Amino acid sequence: MKRKALYTVAACGVFLLFLAAALDTRLRMVTYEISTEKLEQEIRLAVLADLHSCAYGEDQRELLDAVKAQSPDAVLLAGDIVDDMLPEENAWTAISALAADYPCFYVTGNHEWWAGETERICRTMEQYGVIPLRGASMCFSTANGQVIRIGGVDDPESGALDAQLAQVGETLDENMFTILMAHRPEGIETYRQYAFDLIVSGHAHGGQWRIPVFLNGLYAPGQGFFPTYAGGRYDMNDTTLVVSRGLARESTKVPRIFNRPELVLIQLTPIS
Numbered sequence: 247m248k249r250k251a252l253y254t255v256a257a258c259g260v261f262l263l264f265l266a267a268a269l270d271t272r273l274r275m276v277t278y279e280i281s282t283e284k285l286e287q288e289i290r291l292a293v294l295a296d297l298h299s300c301a302y303g304e305d306q307r308e309l310l311d312a313v314k315a316q317s318p319d320a321v322l323l324a325g326d327i328v329d330d331m332l333p334e335e336n337a338w339t340a341i342s343a344l345a346a347d348y349p350c351f352y353v354t355g356n357h358e359w360w361a362g363e364t365e366r367i368c369r370t371m372e373q374y375g376v377i378p379l380r381g382a383s384m385c386f387s388t389a390n391g392q393v394i395r396i397g398g399v400d401d402p403e404s405g406a407l408d409a410q411l412a413q414v415g416e417t418l419d420e421n422m423f424t425i426l427m428a429h430r431p432e433g434i435e436t437y438r439q440y441a442f443d444l445i446v447s448g449h450a451h452g453g454q455w456r457i458p459v460f461l462n463g464l465y466a467p468g469q470g471f472f473p474t475y476a477g478g479r480y481d482m483n484d485t486t487l488v489v490s491r492g493l494a495r496e497s498t499k500v501p502r503i504f505n506r507p508e509l510v511l512i513q514l515t516p517i518s
């Protein structure tokens with residue numbers, strides 16, 4: 247009897263540990279290293295996607311400290327930073343601090359369009375010093391003089407994706423490493439009409455439920471069940487797609503399972 251009770255307690259303990267691991271929503275860091283002949287110096291890019299106005303400690307310290315620890319050259323804000331349902335304060339606390347310390351580039355996500363105030367959100371981004379990329383691209387130079395081009399398009403909710411993509415595509419220079427920021431990864435075949443070296447997206451939230459090794463995401467908006475581009479790095483012949491699993495926590499009714507919110511660092515390294 248005593249032994250049976252011990253087994254029961256042990257089984258409960260294991261189950262609780264499993265549950266805690268499955269529902270863990272602590273921020274994690276993910277790094278992708280991409281080597282290219284188009285660079286002479288390393289560039290470090292922090293990617294924040296799908297914050298959805300969620301909170302990461304007092305004054306967003308947890309998130310801001312995680313970014314600072316990576317010493318990025320720039321921050322890419324890949325859409326749905328502001329939520330359409332939650333108050334915006336947490337998003338602006340993070341944005342104001344990030345923009346004070348790093349060059350920041352932003353593209354809109356669907357929830358910012360659903361909020362119905364995309365223009366105001368973009369204006370507020372600009373007031374903090376963030377550059378919204380809406381069918382535009384620009385050369386970005388790091389402190390050590392390495393130049394890349396960063397372009398971006400609005401979410402398809404804008405109705406302007408194709409036109410904006412063409413505008414960004416026209417600016418491509420095959421000798422310069424060029425990044426496209428586009429919120430939705432499922433548009434990858436459309437984006438691949440143009441020779442971007444790297445495409446950065448979010449939106450899929452890691453497919454919400456994952457089973458490590460076996461299942462990289464159960465469901466993602468725009469892709470349905472068993473999404474191809476739920477999160478991670480996808481190397482293709484002509485480009486690399488990086489999909490952030492995003493930072494959404496309390497904004498989502500359905501819990502994340504084995505799918506910790508993530509801050510992504512993209513490390514662009516020269517091939518010597």
Ligand SMILES: [Fe+2]
Pocket residue numbers: 325326355356357429448449450
């Ligand atoms: Fe989204």
